[in-house]
Amino acid sequence: MELHDAKQQFIDTWGALGSEWGINKSVAQVHALLLSASDPLSTDEIMEKLVISRGNANMSIRQLVDYGIVYKKHIAGDRKEYFVAEKDVLKWAMKIAVMRKKKELDPVMDILKEITQATEDDKTEDGKAFHQTVKEIQQLTDQLETIANKIFQSNRADLLIKLFKFIV
Amino acid sequence: MELHDAKQQFIDTWGALGSEWGINKSVAQVHALLLSASDPLSTDEIMEKLVISRGNANMSIRQLVDYGIVYKKHIAGDRKEYFVAEKDVLKWAMKIAVMRKKKELDPVMDILKEITQATEDDKTEDGKAFHQTVKEIQQLTDQLETIANKIFQSNRADLLIKLFKFIV
DNA sequence: TTGAATTTTCAAAAAATAATGAAAGTAAAA
DNA sequence: TTTTACTTTCATTATTTTTTGAAAATTCAA
Numbered sequence: 001m002e003l004h005d006a007k008q009q010f011i012d013t014w015g016a017l018g019s020e021w022g023i024n025k026s027v028a029q030v031h032a033l034l035l036s037a038s039d040p041l042s043t044d045e046i047m048e049k050l051v052i053s054r055g056n057a058n059m060s061i062r063q064l065v066d067y068g069i070v071y072k073k074h075i076a077g078d079r080k081e082y083f084v085a086e087k088d089v090l091k092w093a094m095k096i097a098v099m100r101k102k103k104e105l106d107p108v109m110d111i112l113k114e115i116t117q118a119t120e121d122d123k124t125e126d127g128k129a130f131h132q133t134v135k136e137i138q139q140l141t142d143q144l145e146t147i148a149n150k151i152f153q154s155n156r157a158d159l160l161i162k163l164f165k166f167i168v
Numbered sequence: 169m170e171l172h173d174a175k176q177q178f179i180d181t182w183g184a185l186g187s188e189w190g191i192n193k194s195v196a197q198v199h200a201l202l203l204s205a206s207d208p209l210s211t212d213e214i215m216e217k218l219v220i221s222r223g224n225a226n227m228s229i230r231q232l233v234d235y236g237i238v239y240k241k242h243i244a245g246d247r248k249e250y251f252v253a254e255k256d257v258l259k260w261a262m263k264i265a266v267m268r269k270k271k272e273l274d275p276v277m278d279i280l281k282e283i284t285q286a287t288e289d290d291k292t293e294d295g296k297a298f299h300q301t302v303k304e305i306q307q308l309t310d311q312l313e314t315i316a317n318k319i320f321q322s323n324r325a326d327l328l329i330k331l332f333k334f335i336v
Numbered sequence: 337t338t339g340a341a342t343t344t345t346c347a348a349a350a351a352a353t354a355a356t357g358a359a360a361g362t363a364a365a366a
Numbered sequence: 367t368t369t370t371a372c373t374t375t376c377a378t379t380a381t382t383t384t385t386t387g388a389a390a391a392t393t394c395a396a
Contacts, residue, residue: 001286003295010302013279020272022188024384035301038294043343053386058344079341079394089304104188111181118169126206127171133203134178136257147331165333166315192354211373221356226374247364247371 007036011050022100026052030060031069031085040073040082068095090156101148105141112138175204179218190268194220198228199237199253208241208250236263258324269316273309280306 001009011032018028029050034041041049047057061083064070069092073082086092116138119131154162169177179200186196197218202209209217215225229251232238237260241250254260284306287299322330 001283003287003290003292003298006283006287007298009279010283013276017272017276020190022190026385036298038297054343055345055387056385059385062344081343087301089301089308093308104185108181108185111177115169115174115178119171119174122171124171129206130171130175130204133255133257140257140261143331162333163311163315166318166330194355222373223357223375224355227355230374249373 034085202253
């Protein structure tokens with residue numbers, strides 16, 4: 001396979017799968033393009049290579065910069081902004097995980113706690129069963145949150161040891 | 169809070185957050201409704217309580233049954249089908265996790281392996297760098313897959329021990 | 337300053353996804 | 367078999383999400 005084709009396939013796959021990951025197609029494609037590029041790219045180059053509009057390119061880049069997985073790069077003597085992707089997989093994957101946890105887990109935890117408390121004193125059979133159901137979901141999400149936080153806090157060495165324990 | 173309101177809030181939250189989880193709003197609401205119901209519900213009851221169409225109700229129920237987190241329940245002397253949710257949180261959460269891994273991780277792993285191999289022999293600087301980038305992503309997803317499979321295979325007791333190791 | 341280069345915004349259009357409901361399909365009861 | 371109760375399908379409609387592109391805003395050099 002030609003290098004160009006390999007890169008293109010990587011970009012296409014990343015874009016298609018991005019949707020499954022709750023990440024917009026264009027955002028995922030810009031990320032893949034920057035991951036596969038050896039040099040920093042400008043907004044115009046990104047627009048051109050992905051055939052997307054300026055608005056779309058700008059907003060996608062912005063989002064990646066906000067996530068902290070793409071950096072601005074100033075090039076001397078050039079007024080344009082250039083962008084490079086964080087190449088350390090563990091680093092950017094972790095940032096995406098943090099972002100997804102914030103979006104997917106945190107809000108549900110708040111509501112579950114609230115509902116568990118609100119149904120605490122219900123005396124009906126139905127009420128007690130519902131309380132129990134929600135409480136069990138809440139306990140599981142609490143455990144998941146604890147584990148997630150431990151992972152997010154750990155450094156690379158810690159993480160490898162923990163993963164090793166898990167695997168063996 | 170009234171029990172009815174608590175249940176309603178649970179259903180609404182589940183529906184709203186479902187989208188973040190790649191689960192359709194109606195599907196998530198039907199799941200929440202069945203989780204909070206003390207008795208099996210028919211399609212008509214589900215339609216009525218969630219104010220959704222017959223087609224939507226039928227397809228949402230079908231999907232939950234396919235995932236294996238909702239069961240059909242025959243009630244003697246009644247021709248209608250009734251449905252109950254799997255109430256064991258760990259059981260249904262695990263099934264959703266299996267389904268999401270299949271959808272989100274497996275397809276990307278195949279392509280990454282392919283691209284890693286296809287760029288193996290590239291001699292250019294650019295090609296070597298791209299190969300390395302993809303290879304590192306591939307290695308991480310391989311590790312994730314190994315861990316996920318270990319978790320999916322383990323029974324409840326195993327799991328608790330593993331989680332404990334992770335947390336401590 | 338002014339003006340050119342660049343970035344950002346956002347209303348409108350397009351595309352993708354979800355929901356409806358009536359018609360077709362099935363299966364049990366009469 | 368025929369009727370009736372219920373389930374499934376799917377073309378159409380509605381909703382949500384994404385993308386566009388031109389105008390506004392910003393930034394820097396002259």
